Amino acid sequence: QTYLGEIEAAMQENRKLLAVLIDPDKFDERNTSEFLRKLPNTTSHIFVGGSSVAPNRTDEVVAELKKETGLPVILFPGDQHQITDKADALLFLSLISGRNPEFLIEQQVRSVEKIRNTSLEVIPTGYILIDGGKETSVQRVSQTRPLPQTNISQIVNTALAGQYSGKRLIYLEAGSGANHSVSCEIIREVKKAISIPLIVGGGIKSSKQLKKAYEAGASLVVVGTAFEEDSFQN
Ligand code: 1GP
Numbered sequence: 001q002t003y004l005g006e007i008e009a010a011m012q013e014n015r016k017l018l019a020v021l022i023d024p025d026k027f028d029e030r031n032t033s034e035f036l037r038k039l040p041n042t043t044s045h046i047f048v049g050g051s052s053v054a055p056n057r058t059d060e061v062v063a064e065l066k067k068e069t070g071l072p073v074i075l076f077p078g079d080q081h082q083i084t085d086k087a088d089a090l091l092f093l094s095l096i097s098g099r100n101p102e103f104l105i106e107q108q109v110r111s112v113e114k115i116r117n118t119s120l121e122v123i124p125t126g127y128i129l130i131d132g133g134k135e136t137s138v139q140r141v142s143q144t145r146p147l148p149q150t151n152i153s154q155i156v157n158t159a160l161a162g163q164y165s166g167k168r169l170i171y172l173e174a175g176s177g178a179n180h181s182v183s184c185e186i187i188r189e190v191k192k193a194i195s196i197p198l199i200v201g202g203g204i205k206s207s208k209q210l211k212k213a214y215e216a217g218a219s220l221v222v223v224g225t226a227f228e229e230d231s232f233q234n
Pocket of ligand 1: 021173174175176177178200201202203204222223224225226
């Protein structure tokens with residue numbers, strides 16, 4: 001069984017998954033067990049990544065996490081420096097909402113030497129940045145403009161173009177700390193169109209929002225800031 005296979009199976013069986021996103025730059029490893037203990041018991045994955053992370057930080061944080069938890073640790077890298085073979089799998093992201101070749105293919109090519117001799121499971125992922133009501137760091141770092149939430153057909157077509165080009169997951173991202181998370185209407189329409197699992201993240205701070213995202217069709221929801229700040233509303 002692969003990590004992707006597990007996510008696909010969850011989608012088929014309509015089981016909902018929850019990933020906590022850890023930004024290595026903001027994480028204090030000394031509190032790892034405390035942090036893990038506070039997570040909802042429905043947490044199924046740990047994602048590790050950020051828009052810009054100091055060299056080696058990802059490696060250190062992943063090593064610590066692997067000591068403390070049996071949950072799958074999946075890299076969600078902002079760039080090729082955030083790849084470490086200590087993790088279990090890698091979301092091989094392509095920022096398909098943008099038109100910046102750096103994040104469509106350049107970083108991917110440069111990451112190959114780091115990946116090819118590891119046992120990391122590589123999961124082709126279409127990453128779609130959607131306007132979250134404020135300038136987020138993904139936007140700043142990637143130098144791409146998010147798709148407006150009102151342009152649903154463009155978002156659906158982008159997701160489908162991702163699926164047609166072989167992506168195995170679609171990730172709708174409002175950006176970390178977004179004011180508005182991805183709307184239920186967008187989630188619903190994308191879900192209706194694609195047949196691969198849908199990940200949703202950015203600005204989700206409560207179990208109410210989480211439930212709505214699941215009901216609209218997300219298979220996996222990612223929560224970063226609210227867990228990081230221990231402010232998630234149950
Ligand atoms: C993952 O970037 C998001 O998709 C996480 O966003 O920090 O707002 O939860 P938050």
